[in-house]
Amino acid sequence: MNSDSSDLPQAGPHGKKLTADELKRLEKVELHRHLEGSLRLSTLLELAPSVGIEVPKDFTAQAEKFLVTSQMKDLVSVLNKFWMTQSVLSSDEILTRITYEAIEDAYLEGIRILELRYSPTFIQKNHEHLSYQQIHQAIKRGVKLAEKMPIAVGLICILQRTLPLDVNERICHFAIDNKDSFIAIDLADDEDALPARDFEKIFLTAHRAGIPITIHGGESQSATAPQNVIDAIEILGAQRIGHGVQIVKNMQALNLVREKNIPLELCVTSNWLTHAVPSVGAHPFKKLIHAGILTTINSDDPGIFGIDLTHEYSLLQETHGFLLADFERCNDIAAQASFIPLIKRQKHWPRPIHKI
Numbered sequence: 086m087n088s089d090s091s092d093l094p095q096a097g098p099h100g101k102k103l104t105a106d107e108l109k110r111l112e113k114v115e116l117h118r119h120l121e122g123s124l125r126l127s128t129l130l131e132l133a134p135s136v137g138i139e140v141p142k143d144f145t146a147q148a149e150k151f152l153v154t155s156q157m158k159d160l161v162s163v164l165n166k167f168w169m170t171q172s173v174l175s176s177d178e179i180l181t182r183i184t185y186e187a188i189e190d191a192y193l194e195g196i197r198i199l200e201l202r203y204s205p206t207f208i209q210k211n212h213e214h215l216s217y218q219q220i221h222q223a224i225k226r227g228v229k230l231a232e233k234m235p236i237a238v239g240l241i242c243i244l245q246r247t248l249p250l251d252v253n254e255r256i257c258h259f260a261i262d263n264k265d266s267f268i269a270i271d272l273a274d275d276e277d278a279l280p281a282r283d284f285e286k287i288f289l290t291a292h293r294a295g296i297p298i299t300i301h302g303g304e305s306q307s308a309t310a311p312q313n314v315i316d317a318i319e320i321l322g323a324q325r326i327g328h329g330v331q332i333v334k335n336m337q338a339l340n341l342v343r344e345k346n347i348p349l350e351l352c353v354t355s356n357w358l359t360h361a362v363p364s365v366g367a368h369p370f371k372k373l374i375h376a377g378i379l380t381t382i383n384s385d386d387p388g389i390f391g392i393d394l395t396h397e398y399s400l401l402q403e404t405h406g407f408l409l410a411d412f413e414r415c416n417d418i419a420a421q422a423s424f425i426p427l428i429k430r431q432k433h434w435p436r437p438i439h440k441i
């Protein structure tokens with residue numbers, strides 16, 4: 086199954102620095118990747134004119150218009166880029182295509198276990214001709230088409246904090262109705278405006294239906310962010326946390342995450358771009374590892390950020406001195422923490438997957 090990695094130079098001592106090619110071919114797990122943020126730039130440029138978006142001729146102007154590659158100055162301009170990408174997601178065929186392409190890209194980055202998350206409400210906005218079920222079936226077709234690739238794929242359903250509770254309740258039931266094809270449920274969007282605890286009832290419903298839970302939290306620089314992690318775990322029943330990087334500033338949150346063995350889905354470039362951390366070098370990744378936290382390496386929105394997962398590995402090697410052993414440890418944690426059924430994960434993972 087992992088034939089393309091069998092000739093990966095064995096690093097011998099785990100202290101050896103990996104070459105760009107070795108980093109690329111290293112088997113990886115991606116737990117935190119948004120489907121809507123994973124569009125290939127080439128696909129986006131091809132589809133943009135069909136929804137009236139003008140495409141500049143030269144690459145620099147294209148990147149400037151569609152990608153977020155430097156620390157955001159204001160939220161509005163970043164959100165505009167997400168909405169431009171979202172506007173092309175207007176048909177079943179396009180959703181199937183971008184899902185297939187996202188999986189193919191992940192496979193080519195060395196990813197062997199991939200969790201892709203999407204928000205039915207985000208995709209449906211201004212595309213009301215698509216029902217949630219149509220959206221889901223189109224995405225599932227993309228996953229099915231990609232089955233020929235040796236990669237385990239699972240879908241996570243995202244609830245949006247910014248939408249009314251009754252809409253989120255409906256999405257929760259939608260996820261429960263499709264729990265044979267959703268591996269988990271998530272809560273995203275502005276954690277400062279709407280704290281995790283407001284969604285207690287909805288996540289209790291998900292929990293009772295047996296759907297695993299991961300929650301975006303502890304990302305923003307605000308003083309309340311670590312409390313969102315505590316609430317996500319204690320009130321919403323989160324088994325993993327998306328980001329959670331700010332727990333490093335709060336002993337109560339840090340201790341809780343460690344004691345409960347809650348893996349963090351860390352996303353270094355994303356945290357830098359959104360000012361969650363002041364610089365890549367200031368990211369507390371190693372601090373969290375040394376504090377005994379279960380950490381994993383993820384890309385969040387690779388299409389919009391113009392990155393891939395290998396880029397994140399390269400950053401961690403160059404800026405934080407990560408070695409092969411660090412990458413393998415993070416990946417084994419992620420392989421264990423994945424919500425994809427074990428038999429499917431193990432089929433594509435080179436090492437035995439144990440329970441955390």
Ligand SMILES: [Zn+2]
Binds near residue numbers: 119273327
């Ligand atoms: Zn995210």
